[in-house]
Amino acid sequence: MTQRLTTRGLVKRYGSTVALDGIDLDVEDGAILAVLGPSGCGKTTLLRLIAGFLVPDEGTVSIDGVVVADKHRSVPTRRRDIGLVPQEGALFPHLDVAANIAFGLSRHERSGPRITDLMDLLELPRDLAHRRPAELSGGQQQRVAVARALAPNPRVLLLDEPFSSLDAALRSSTGRSVVNAIRASKATAVLVTHDQDEALSLADKVGVMDRGQLVQADTPNAVYAQPASPFVASFVGEGSLLTSSIRRERGVAYATCSFGELPLANDIPGDTALVFLRPEQVVVRPDPTGEALVSSVAFHGHDAMVRLVNEQSGEMLSARVDAPVMPPVGTRMAVQLRGSALAFPQA
Amino acid sequence: MALFTLLPLLHVVGYSAGVGLDVVRAELFRPRMAWLLWHSVALVLGGVALSAVIATACAWTVERTDIPAPRLWRALLVAPLAVPAFVNGYAWVSLTHAVEGYLGAVLIVSLSYFPFIYLPVTASLLHLDPEFEDTAHTLGLGGWATFTRVVLPQIRPALLGGSLLVALHLLAEFGALQMLRYPTFTTAIYEQFGTTFNGPSANLTASVLVLLCLIVLVAELRLRGRASIVRVGGGVARPPVRAALGAGRRPVIAGLILVAVLAIGVPVASLIHWMVIGSSTAFPVADLVQTTLTTLGFAAAGAAIATIAAIPVAVLVVRKPSMISTLIERSTFTASALPGIVIALALVGLVLSLTPLIYQTAAVLVGAYVMMFASRAVVGVRSALDHAPPVLEDVSGSLGLTSWGTFRRVTLPLVAPGVAAATALVFIAIATELTATLLLAPIGTRTLATQFWSESSAMAYGAAAPYALLLVLLSIPATVMLGRMASPAPQATRR
Numbered sequence: 001m002t003q004r005l006t007t008r009g010l011v012k013r014y015g016s017t018v019a020l021d022g023i024d025l026d027v028e029d030g031a032i033l034a035v036l037g038p039s040g041c042g043k044t045t046l047l048r049l050i051a052g053f054l055v056p057d058e059g060t061v062s063i064d065g066v067v068v069a070d071k072h073r074s075v076p077t078r079r080r081d082i083g084l085v086p087q088e089g090a091l092f093p094h095l096d097v098a099a100n101i102a103f104g105l106s107r108h109e110r111s112g113p114r115i116t117d118l119m120d121l122l123e124l125p126r127d128l129a130h131r132r133p134a135e136l137s138g139g140q141q142q143r144v145a146v147a148r149a150l151a152p153n154p155r156v157l158l159l160d161e162p163f164s165s166l167d168a169a170l171r172s173s174t175g176r177s178v179v180n181a182i183r184a185s186k187a188t189a190v191l192v193t194h195d196q197d198e199a200l201s202l203a204d205k206v207g208v209m210d211r212g213q214l215v216q217a218d219t220p221n222a223v224y225a226q227p228a229s230p231f232v233a234s235f236v237g238e239g240s241l242l243t244s245s246i247r248r249e250r251g252v253a254y255a256t257c258s259f260g261e262l263p264l265a266n267d268i269p270g271d272t273a274l275v276f277l278r279p280e281q282v283v284v285r286p287d288p289t290g291e292a293l294v295s296s297v298a299f300h301g302h303d304a305m306v307r308l309v310n311e312q313s314g315e316m317l318s319a320r321v322d323a324p325v326m327p328p329v330g331t332r333m334a335v336q337l338r339g340s341a342l343a344f345p346q347a
Numbered sequence: 348m349a350l351f352t353l354l355p356l357l358h359v360v361g362y363s364a365g366v367g368l369d370v371v372r373a374e375l376f377r378p379r380m381a382w383l384l385w386h387s388v389a390l391v392l393g394g395v396a397l398s399a400v401i402a403t404a405c406a407w408t409v410e411r412t413d414i415p416a417p418r419l420w421r422a423l424l425v426a427p428l429a430v431p432a433f434v435n436g437y438a439w440v441s442l443t444h445a446v447e448g449y450l451g452a453v454l455i456v457s458l459s460y461f462p463f464i465y466l467p468v469t470a471s472l473l474h475l476d477p478e479f480e481d482t483a484h485t486l487g488l489g490g491w492a493t494f495t496r497v498v499l500p501q502i503r504p505a506l507l508g509g510s511l512l513v514a515l516h517l518l519a520e521f522g523a524l525q526m527l528r529y530p531t532f533t534t535a536i537y538e539q540f541g542t543t544f545n546g547p548s549a550n551l552t553a554s555v556l557v558l559l560c561l562i563v564l565v566a567e568l569r570l571r572g573r574a575s576i577v578r579v580g581g582g583v584a585r586p587p588v589r590a591a592l593g594a595g596r597r598p599v600i601a602g603l604i605l606v607a608v609l610a611i612g613v614p615v616a617s618l619i620h621w622m623v624i625g626s627s628t629a630f631p632v633a634d635l636v637q638t639t640l641t642t643l644g645f646a647a648a649g650a651a652i653a654t655i656a657a658i659p660v661a662v663l664v665v666r667k668p669s670m671i672s673t674l675i676e677r678s679t680f681t682a683s684a685l686p687g688i689v690i691a692l693a694l695v696g697l698v699l700s701l702t703p704l705i706y707q708t709a710a711v712l713v714g715a716y717v718m719m720f721a722s723r724a725v726v727g728v729r730s731a732l733d734h735a736p737p738v739l740e741d742v743s744g745s746l747g748l749t750s751w752g753t754f755r756r757v758t759l760p761l762v763a764p765g766v767a768a769a770t771a772l773v774f775i776a777i778a779t780e781l782t783a784t785l786l787l788a789p790i791g792t793r794t795l796a797t798q799f800w801s802e803s804s805a806m807a808y809g810a811a812a813p814y815a816l817l818l819v820l821l822s823i824p825a826t827v828m829l830g831r832m833a834s835p836a837p838q839a840t841r842r
Binding site for chain 1: 734736738739741742743744745746747748749756757760761
């Protein structure tokens with residue numbers, strides 16, 4: 001596969017603060033990359049550099065192998081052949097749905113079937129064509145914004161937290177239909193989001209950012225199963241970080257923490273480590289002699305998240321239990337750890 | 348632009364600093380000065396207080412009680428703005444001389460200017476989430492306690508902002524007070540100008556007037572404090588629960604009718620009365636047409652220049668906010684806070700000392716209009732720009748449009764209505780301006796306002812009526828535009 005979008009050593013500073021600190025990114029032709037990170041990590045800055053609204057202080061942005069931005073020159077946005085879906089859609093309020101979608105098309109293209117094709121693709125009812133943006137629901141507005149951006153067949157589609165203003169139910173259905181439309185039109189997309197569910201469920205590849213750096217870029221599965229750092233581990237999905245000592249026996253390393261012992265998935269040098277446990281790795285049962293106490297329970301319908309506190313160490317551990325066996329707060333529990341744990345060097 | 352609008356202030360300060368302490372002492376520390384000061388302050392205090400009471404009571408009654416026909420009342424309570432204060436003064440004094448003096452002056456200027464408080468207070472009541480009032484009721488507060496402890500603190504910025512506007516207008520008011528024979532600094536400056544022409548008396552009195560304006564501005568800033576309304580959570584505010592008036596219904600409605608009759612009924616009836624009498628004696632069509640054309644010409648030139656000058660200032664403030672851009676914007680406000688008479692006086696002084704050739708030309712008059720009303724254009728263009736957030740331009744660029752294409756297809760269609768409205772407001776303000784026009788109009792140039800003034804000053808009430816009527820007609824569009832501020836905006840259905 002060829003690389004559609006590449007950045008190398010991208011740096012952007014605002015005064016003395018470094019917003020982006022050397023970003024190397026590759027997005028293959030036809031892939032959807034989710035850039036995931038907490039607010040202020042620099043993900044929107046990255047998007048604006050790719051779009052050409054900002055000029056990098058160092059490094060390059062290339063599309064189809066051609067450098068479009070470095071610190072000396074920057075191809076203007078309108079010649080980069082990109083599509084942009086901002087937060088809240090930003091539809092042109094003075095134009096109706098059809099005119100919004102047609103905005104980037106030539107006069108000739110506008111008369112063809114392109115607009116209705118795109119409306120169908122994004123599951124927009126055709127009778128919305130002559131509505132004003134103010135008359136649409138939030139989800140519809142986002143779909144129109146995506147149709148508008150896809151209309152001129154951009155080489156890269158950039159989506160800036162496009163679903164964050166929608167409520168939970170609408171978010172997943174809108175997200176799914178948008179991704180289907182992107183795949184159907186074989187577009188390459190970069191989706192910026194702070195929502196890990198969105199990133200894991202919609203993208204082919206997830207890039208996790210923290211304080212201006214890209215800390216891991218891999219498939220959703222790999223990012224979840226093999227996080228590269230404690231930050232990635234706790235930001236993507238839930239889990240607990242526990243201090244533990246390392247014991248090696250016949251070439252196998254075991255971690256011992258206050259809740260028990262389990263083998264390590266990766267051995268690291270030294271005698272101590274931070275181990276990371278997903279809630280599904282923790283099995284609990286009520287036991288009057290157990291060392292863990294239930295400190296809180298969050299009910300999620302199909303299951304529940306139980307927070308345990310170890311009486312001796314004071315450390316916290318999350319466990320997922322089936323809803324019917326939800327223990328009340330204060331119950332004494334026995335803890336069993338399964339699978340293997342990821343170890344990180346102790347900071 | 349910023350420097351241009353600062354000229355009058357610099358002139359007044361410079362002049363006062365230049366004449367020497369002895370002259371200042373001789374001019375300022377006179378019993379006459381103290382007497383004028385007392386008159387001006389008393390008028391401002393009385394006028395602002397009465398306006399605030401009328402405006403707040405009316406706004407609360409219309410927005411928060413089950414009064415019939417709230418839309419009609421909203422329109423009627425804004426309508427007084429269509430009658431310039433000097434026309435209102437003429438309408439009353441031509442009917443009865445009982446309105447001359449302090450009480451009459453306070454009553455009539457309040458009837459003319461209370462909509463300046465009514466508008467922002469109504470707008471803020473409409474935006475005020477009724478949740479606050481509901482919460483107060485659940486906490487056991489009664490109607491009056493809810494008003495004083497919950498509603499009043501939240502409409503305070505609007506109330507103070509409106510009061511500031513009224514206070515500045517009262518300090519600047521010339522026509523109405525001259526009609527009502529109530530002397531203030533402004534009428535005194537006009538008379539001093541007439542007798543001594545750009546002498547130290549007029550200029551020094553002007554500097555005291557400027558000082559009063561500054562005191563009002565600072566007082567408002569102090570009182571306003573850092574209070575801001577925080578609304579937690581999104582969503583659209585529900586319509587408020589309207590209090591039942593019950594037994595108080597008849598007196599409350601009677602009170603509203605009284606306000607409407609005094610503020611609108613009397614001036615309109617008086618105008619019609621004099622129209623009927625006046626047209627039997629003289630109805631100079633040619634003169635009317637000529638004067639109207641002159642007025643429209645000046646207004647068009649001033650409005651066009653003010654808007655064009657306002658665009659870069661507004662763009663700078665909205666798109667590149669910084670200390671400097673804010674300073675530039677604020678400097679355009681200083682001239683508008685100064686009374687027209689001070690601006691006129693400063694221009695006479697400046698023009699005579701710098702370029703006497705253009706003295707008494709149309710250019711100077713248009714310059715004065717731009718100084719006085721540039722801030723309104725800036726405010727209007729600024730709010731128009733808010734309709735075109737930069738993200739729309741980003742999207743347009745990403746879709747391959749050039750800057751010109753983006754301007755033509757996105758920015759222009761979005762800001763054009765707002766800019767046109769701003770231009771129209773300035774246009775109308777100029778068309779009905781009296782004070783500066785009287786001082787600066789080239790000899791032989793007559794506008795509707797000055798022609799009205801010369802007729803009514805000569806007690807030719809009938810002859811003045813057609814000009815007054817035209818002034819009212821000219822003011823109606825601006826009044827309608829301002830009135831939209833005080834009506835519930837159609838809610839966009841989002842989400």
